[in-house]
C-alpha cells in the first residue's frame with residue numbers, strides 16, 4: 331500500500347505540469363498507444379477517459395469509437411483546463427478515480443492510461459469503475475507496479491534515507507486486488523518498459539515536467555545539498571547503458587470485463 335498521498339499535492343503537481351506535459355510525455359504517449367491496441371473491438375457508446383490529463387488519448391479513442399460520447403475526467407483542474415483548450419470538441423469532468431461522481435452503470439468503457447498509480451487504494455479504483463460500468467462494459471487500464479524507477483531508487487539509497495521515488499504497489503498486490511474486484515480478466519500483462527535519457531538532468535527534468543516527481547510523504551523537504559546531488563549523479567551513472575541512462579517502468583496493462 332502507498333504512503334498516504336495528499337490528493338491536493340497530486341492535483342497541483344499535474345496542474346502545474348499541464349502546459350509542458352505533452353512535449354515531455356513521448357514515453358507516456360507510446361504507452362497510451364499500446365493500451366489503445368488492447369481496447370475491445372465492439373463499438374462503445376459512452377466512454378470515459380479516467381485521468382485524461384491533457385486529453386491526448388481523447389481523439390485516439392474517438393477514432394477507435396466514432397459513434398461514442400467521450401468524456402475526459404481528471405483530478406487536476408489545470409490539466410482539464412488545458413485539455414479543454416486543446417480538444418474543445420470533448421466533454422470534461424473534475425473527478426477523483428477513488429470517488430467517481432458518475433451514475434451507476436453510466437459507461438460502456440472506462441479507459442485509463444497511467445493515472446491510477448497516483449491513488450491510495452487501487453481496490454477502491456476498481457470498485458468505482460465497476461459501479462460506473464454497464465454489465466458487459468470494459469475497464470481498460472495501465473498502471474505502474476513496484477520496480478518502477480528502480481534505478482533512481484537505488485541511486486538515492488546510496489545517498490540518504492529519504493524516499494525520493496514514489497511507492498508503487500507490487501504486481502502481486504495489484505493482481506490480487508483485480509482477482510477480487512468482480513471483473514473478469516480478459517488481458518493482464520506486466521512488462522518492463524525502459525525510457526533512456528542522455529543525462530541526469532534530462533531524466534529528472536522529464537519526471538518533473540510530466541508532474542511525476544516524488545509526492546509521497548517520506549520525501550525530503552527543502553533543497554537537496556550539492557554534495558547529495560553529486561553523490562546521486564555518481565550513483566545513477568553506474569546504471570548507464572549504451573542507449574543512455576535508463577528509467578524503467580513496470581507497467582501493468584489490463585482489459586477487464588464487467589460480467590453480464
Ligand SMILES: C[S@@+](CC[C@H](N)C(=O)[O-])C[C@H]1O[C@@H](n2cnc3c(N)ncnc32)[C@H](O)[C@@H]1O
Pocket residue numbers: 340341344345355358359362380381382383384385386387403404405406409425426427428442443444445446448449540
Ligand atoms: C501521467 S498523466 C496521464 C495522462 C493521460 N492519461 C495520458 O495518457 O496522457 C496522469 C494523470 O492522472 C491524473 N490523476 C492522478 N490522480 C488521479 C485521481 N485520483 N483521479 C483522477 N485523475 C487522477 C493526473 O492529474 C494526470 O493528469
